[in-house]
Amino acid sequence: MASERLSRRSFLIRGGAVGGAVLLGGCDQLSQSPDFRDVLYKAEGATERVQRLVLSQRSLAREYTEADLSKHFKANGSTRVADPLYRQALLGGFTDWRLKIDGLVERPTALSLAELRTLPARTQITRHDCVEGWSAIGKWTGAQLGPLLQSVGLKPEARYLVFHCADKLGRTGNYYESIDLIDAFHPQTILAYDMNGAALTEPHGAPIRLRVERQLGYKHAKYVERIEAVSNFAMIRGGRGGFWEDLGYEWYAGI
């Protein structure tokens, strides 16, 4: 055996077969290596910078017509909220429910659903693109976030908004999401309370959900109960700015 010399050809062929077998396992290990993941994460920064460059801050997501509405709009992620306070509020028609806005704002506030409904609103028929790959078209009505933020006054150091939600996915803490001020002040960014002409149902995020139309579905937080203005989210939960982000999804999910 020691004297048997592998020809270059058979060496390469054997190498190829072994390589193929270890490739899968190797890639799985690479996928889980924190250092390698940090390399892969570089792509997100490139995507964000380039998209922010080509995307005017005001360019709108396409709006559709009533005829385009999905027959069935899939409710994904949480579809029922276990929290007893939430269940009580749901039973009471959210009359005593309040949306808290705090953090780096000049005038922390708590709005009732009735007050929210009197604010400058927008109705839009838009396409919801789930990160899984499906799309559905729905009609959303809600308070525009931009004017609301102007009325509470953001402090100069505020850079992001964190949306704290009532639901839990799995056994981990409450759902949360965050967006930057470019998306927050976009005219189509609304706190939606109506869907397809009726009050939001529980599976779709009652009483309000965020619509941030130039982003994928998981950024559109449901069951929002508190909006916190922050300068960064390093100290919040997993530090990546959202429930799915802490599990490895992109914070800037432009694609």
Add this chain to the structure above:
Amino acid sequence: MVSSAIVPQPEIVYRHSVMVRITHWVNAFCLLVLLVSGLQIFNAHPTLYFGEKSEPDRAVLSMRAVEQPDGSYRGITTIGSAQFDTTGVLGLSRDASGEYEDRGFPSWITLPSYRDLATGRRWHFFFAWLFVLNGLAYLIYAAWSGHVRRDLAPTRSQLRHIGQSIWEHVRFHFPKGEEAKSYNVLQKLAYLAVIFGLLPLVVLTGLTMSPAMNAAFPFMLDVFGGRQSARTIHFLCATGITLFVVVHLVMVVATGTWNNIRSMITGRYVIETEEATHGK
């Protein structure tokens, strides 16, 4: 026995420039990662549609695990109205621990092998960037160096004799000598179709799946017939590229594996001269 004195030495030509060789291998690696990570992403919703939205009753392709009357599951792939039992491969296959799992493509062809959409996306978008930058570097070089005009554009004479070329390929008779110094007409057309057709199309349909890009360039939704159509065309492009690579590899083997691979690594390609062929 033929004396070596009268057998001409094979002619060695310098076939591929260093830029073509580097971009070729980077491209090959990117396409492999993009395919397997793309299948991981596809598995998150292994159903395709045309149009803007996904109506379950209007799927053009789906891979599902369907419960049978006896309580067992079968992997069912549906294309249009045709149904196929693809248990073990599509719709239902064994995961790494040997358990049957409801998944579109099997674990041995997805990256990572286990179900993890987030990580599949990370791989896909990192290598998408590398693929695009590498492709741009190639295109700039190809235009600047005359590579497209010199090596890829078919000549009039080649186009006139395309029928003959197809016939020779069908019989696995490949050009030798002087003719083998340049790509044949089928090679040229295939490379042009992939470089200027399939590869740009796969990038553009990929970008059309981005809600942000839709807002920046809404006409792309119209060009591809909607977001879900773009997703379906992206999948078809990936299928087309995979078929091209398979045929490409078959041709590599059929026309001299080591000569081809060496020329793609070192640039040097051995031309079997007519005389040398006759001398054997």
